[in-house]
Amino acid sequence: MDDDPANIRMLHHALTGLGDLFLATNGREALAVADHCRPDVILLDIEMPDIDGYEVCRILKTEAGQLDTPVIFVTSHHQPSHEIRALQSGGVDFLRKPLDIPVVQARVSTHLALRNRTRQLAQARRDLTDLVDRLPAFIAVWDDQLRNLFCNDIRGQWFGREAAAMRGRHLGDVLGGANVAVLADDVGQVLAGQSRSAELRLSRPDGTPLFGQVSLVHRPAEGGATTFLMLITDVSDRKQAELALFDEKERLRITLNSIGDGVIATDTAGIVTFLNPIAEQLTGWRGVDAVGHAIETILPLQDGSDQRPLQNPIRWALKERRIVGMALNCVMQRRDGELFHVEDSAAPIIDHDGQVTGAIIVFHDVSATQAMALKMTHLANHDPLTNLPSRLLLRDRGDQALRQAQRNGSRAALFLLDIDTFKVVNNTAGYAAGDALLQDLARRLAGVLPADTTISRHGADEFAILVPDAGDTERVEHRARTILGTFGTPFDVGGHRFSLTASVGIGLYPDDSEDMDALYRHADVAIYRAKQRGGNRHCFFSKDIEQALQKRQVLEMRLREAVAAEEAFEVHFQPKVDITAGRIVGAEALARWRDSAGALVSPADFIPLADETRLIVPLGRQIFRQACRQAQLWHEEGFPLHLAVNVSPVQFAEDDLAGMIREVAQDTGFPLEKLELEITEGALIRDIEHTRRAINDLKQLGLTIAIDDFGTGHSSLAYLKRFDIDVLKIDQTFVRDMLDDPSDAAIVAAIINMASALKLRLVAEGVERPEQASALLYHGCQVMQGYLYSRPLPASQMGDLLRQDHQGLVSWRAAN
Numbered sequence: 133m134d135d136d137p138a139n140i141r142m143l144h145h146a147l148t149g150l151g152d153l154f155l156a157t158n159g160r161e162a163l164a165v166a167d168h169c170r171p172d173v174i175l176l177d178i179e180m181p182d183i184d185g186y187e188v189c190r191i192l193k194t195e196a197g198q199l200d201t202p203v204i205f206v207t208s209h210h211q212p213s214h215e216i217r218a219l220q221s222g223g224v225d226f227l228r229k230p231l232d233i234p235v236v237q238a239r240v241s242t243h244l245a246l247r248n249r250t251r252q253l254a255q256a257r258r259d260l261t262d263l264v265d266r267l268p269a270f271i272a273v274w275d276d277q278l279r280n281l282f283c284n285d286i287r288g289q290w291f292g293r294e295a296a297a298m299r300g301r302h303l304g305d306v307l308g309g310a311n312v313a314v315l316a317d318d319v320g321q322v323l324a325g326q327s328r329s330a331e332l333r334l335s336r337p338d339g340t341p342l343f344g345q346v347s348l349v350h351r352p353a354e355g356g357a358t359t360f361l362m363l364i365t366d367v368s369d370r371k372q373a374e375l376a377l378f379d380e381k382e383r384l385r386i387t388l389n390s391i392g393d394g395v396i397a398t399d400t401a402g403i404v405t406f407l408n409p410i411a412e413q414l415t416g417w418r419g420v421d422a423v424g425h426a427i428e429t430i431l432p433l434q435d436g437s438d439q440r441p442l443q444n445p446i447r448w449a450l451k452e453r454r455i456v457g458m459a460l461n462c463v464m465q466r467r468d469g470e471l472f473h474v475e476d477s478a479a480p481i482i483d484h485d486g487q488v489t490g491a492i493i494v495f496h497d498v499s500a501t502q503a504m505a506l507k508m509t510h511l512a513n514h515d516p517l518t519n520l521p522s523r524l525l526l527r528d529r530g531d532q533a534l535r536q537a538q539r540n541g542s543r544a545a546l547f548l549l550d551i552d553t554f555k556v557v558n559n560t561a562g563y564a565a566g567d568a569l570l571q572d573l574a575r576r577l578a579g580v581l582p583a584d585t586t587i588s589r590h591g592a593d594e595f596a597i598l599v600p601d602a603g604d605t606e607r608v609e610h611r612a613r614t615i616l617g618t619f620g621t622p623f624d625v626g627g628h629r630f631s632l633t634a635s636v637g638i639g640l641y642p643d644d645s646e647d648m649d650a651l652y653r654h655a656d657v658a659i660y661r662a663k664q665r666g667g668n669r670h671c672f673f674s675k676d677i678e679q680a681l682q683k684r685q686v687l688e689m690r691l692r693e694a695v696a697a698e699e700a701f702e703v704h705f706q707p708k709v710d711i712t713a714g715r716i717v718g719a720e721a722l723a724r725w726r727d728s729a730g731a732l733v734s735p736a737d738f739i740p741l742a743d744e745t746r747l748i749v750p751l752g753r754q755i756f757r758q759a760c761r762q763a764q765l766w767h768e769e770g771f772p773l774h775l776a777v778n779v780s781p782v783q784f785a786e787d788d789l790a791g792m793i794r795e796v797a798q799d800t801g802f803p804l805e806k807l808e809l810e811i812t813e814g815a816l817i818r819d820i821e822h823t824r825r826a827i828n829d830l831k832q833l834g835l836t837i838a839i840d841d842f843g844t845g846h847s848s849l850a851y852l853k854r855f856d857i858d859v860l861k862i863d864q865t866f867v868r869d870m871l872d873d874p875s876d877a878a879i880v881a882a883i884i885n886m887a888s889a890l891k892l893r894l895v896a897e898g899v900e901r902p903e904q905a906s907a908l909l910y911h912g913c914q915v916m917q918g919y920l921y922s923r924p925l926p927a928s929q930m931g932d933l934l935r936q937d938h939q940g941l942v943s944w945r946a947a948n
């Protein structure tokens with residue numbers, strides 16, 4: 133602004149190129165232009181006709197809002213007072229007339245640059261303030277008295293107090309006393325020149341918790357007191373996540389620690405990183421020791437059946453990125469070497485990127501489970517009162533027993549036992565006494581039955597007894613008597629004494645039942661029958677068996693009576709003929725039983741029974757005595773024949789056979805050297821030591837010993853040599869078949885050869901046809917016994933035969 137056109141021109145000339153130029157020639161115009169174009173720098177001539185430069189400057193700065201616009205005064209005055217006034221009224225600089233163009237240019241340029249810099253600074257400051265204001269952080273400056281100097285929270289979002297209201301406040305008012313106490317140390321350090329950070333638990337204006345990460349920065353004192361800058365960022369989300377993670381980890385830790393399974397974690401290389409307490413127990417490794425070892429070291433697995441090492445499922449899980457189930461029958465070895473059956477499964481750990489970061493194996497000891505299962509099975513399979521097997525188990529064992537019997541061609545028996553009057557016990561002595569009685573009975577039964585027997589309780593007082601290898605029907609019956617025999621002594625229970633009886637029903641496999649069901653049903657039918665007949669007895673299901681056994685029982689009774697009466701037995705004699713010499717050389721005494729009806733009973737029917745019942749001992753003595761007495765009569769008549777007497781296995785096993793023989797020989801006067809004992813092979817080999825002694829004793833008496841039925845038993849050369857044997861009797865079966873069966877013929881020939889080699893005499897028995905006699909003779913056997921020559925004869929007929937033989941009236945030659 134200048135009123136002098138020359139000056140205007142001059143300025144125009146000087147300033148062109150520095151910016152846009154607006155010129156005014158009076159104060160009013162100048163104000164209008166400034167208002168319109170908002171100049172960066174204003175040059176004002178002081179001396180003006182209307183409003184002078186000072187006034188224009190004042191108006192510009194106060195009323196026109198151009199406080200910051202630099203004003204340069206231009207004047208022709210040279211007194212310093214003018215300059216001072218110009219600067220006091222808001223000018224920044226001063227130019228003198230006449231104007232020096234380079235000076236004008238330099239001054240204006242400088243102020244333009246300054247003006248620009250100021251603008252930029254202002255902008256930067258504005259930007260910064262904006263930024264600070266908008267930062268999601270609380271920024272504040274505090275003095276050393278902890279008074280607020282500044283804060284960016286213009287809206288009061290952090291502490292409910294706007295920045296303006298914050299100023300001058302004490303830190304404690306803002307953060308709360310507790311937090312200030314927490315920060316006290318830090319603040320001290322920060323004022324002393326350091327930087328600190330801390331975490332604070334704050335609350336938002338609405339009361340919700342806020343976790344603040346606090347940074348404290350020292351600000352050096354510049355003139356005034358020391359201050360510090362505080363920056364708080366809201367880390368609630370992170371904190372919340374951390375807490376959640378911690379909770380989650382804690383939950384996981386508690387879960388892993390309280391879980392009943394062993395848990396082991398590994399990294400991707402199968403190196404152990406974690407064991408839970410159960411895994412520590414099961415493996416015998418403490419977590420700290422185990423970490424860093426390969427999973428195979430900590431959890432060695434092997435196959436339960438062949439001890440082959442098993443691949444750890446962790447390896448599969450890592451390799452195949454899938455859950456791997458347990459191997460069957462897997463056994464783990466604990467650190468101390470003990471083995472456990474375990475069930476396990478392993479799973480890979482896959483992170484959010486789908487990467488496998490490790491694996492986990494979960495396993496548990498199934499030994500306990502197995503033991504529990506065993507116990508449960510025992511409970512399910514046993515009667516709690518007597519601890520006897522239950523019906524279920526009996527059935528199982530029964531099926532097994534039947535299979536076994538089928539394989540071995542043997543017999544299985546099922547006995548059902550029912551106490552006849554058990555109710556009486558409960559009624560008079562109470563249930564506890566009844567229970568005690570049943571337990572006692574269970575013990576008694578177990579005491580008399582073999583180990584492979586299954587005894588099981590079914591009803592209250594009903595027992596089932598399964599004997600897998602029951603033997604013949606006689607033995608089964610004997611066992612039934614043994615079972616009933618457990619009732620022989622009274623039961624003392626609950627202060628009472630009970631004499632009881634029971635009934636037993638018997639089913640037999642395979643005789644009358646094809647399976648366990650039938651066996652059970654049939655034994656039940658049988659027990660019913662036993663009850664119907666008044667109890668205290670046993671019954672078989674099969675009527676045939678029962679009848680046969682009954683018959684046998686009757687026979688046994690009659691045999692016993694007959695033996696006691698010493699009258700019913702006769703002896704028949706069958707001659708032995710030497711066909712080369714053509715005369716009778718001896719006779720075999722064969723027992724006959726004349727029963728009450730007068731019929732003769734075959735020894736084949738009663739000798740085995742006599743043997744079983746040991747009645748053979750007194751019976752044998754009677755027969756022996758009769759035979760000797762008769763033979764002695766023939767001797768006295770002049771026929772000095774040999775007498776052969778049969779000795780059964782039971783007789784031979786008797787201690788004093790020799791004594792008995794000596795006594796009878798003395799009584800009857802029969803010479804012992806004319807006596808021959810026929811003993812079967814089976815009787816000889818039962819007890820070798822006894823046989824050796826018995827044969828020695830017998831031979832001392834001077835008698836001879838023949839092996840009866842030779843060839844049918846063991847026919848061992850060893851005992852022929854070992855024992856002092858005199859005669860072999862070739863068994864009837866070989867003689868019978870030798871003409872038709874070449875192998876029988878060969879056996880006969882072999883026996884004859886052997887006998888001659890061992891210098892044994894020979895007798896062939898059962899010779900019925902002349903061809904047999906010829907063949908035997910051809911091989912070298914001369915003494916024959918058989919129907920061809922004579923049937924066994926009563927003594928009187930035998931006497932007649934001896935007389936005829938003596939007179940040479942009989943021809944004994946073999947045919948042709």
Ligand code: C2E
Pocket residue numbers: 706721722723724734735736739752755777778779780810840841864897898899900917918919920924
């Ligand atoms: P064993 O000692 O082998 O007696 C021979 C049996 O064969 C006798 O039967 C006899 O009658 C029979 N016999 C004789 N010749 C022939 C023949 O040509 N053909 C046929 N088929 N049979 C013939 P028995 O008398 O019935 O005696 C049977 C068994 O009873 C005897 O067999 C013997 O082991 C036993 N026994 C007989 N009496 C006594 C005795 O007093 N004491 C003992 N311990 N056992 C006896």
Ligand code: CA
Pocket residue numbers: 720778810840
């Ligand atoms: Ca005989």
Ligand code: CA
Pocket residue numbers: 840841861863864897
């Ligand atoms: Ca014989």
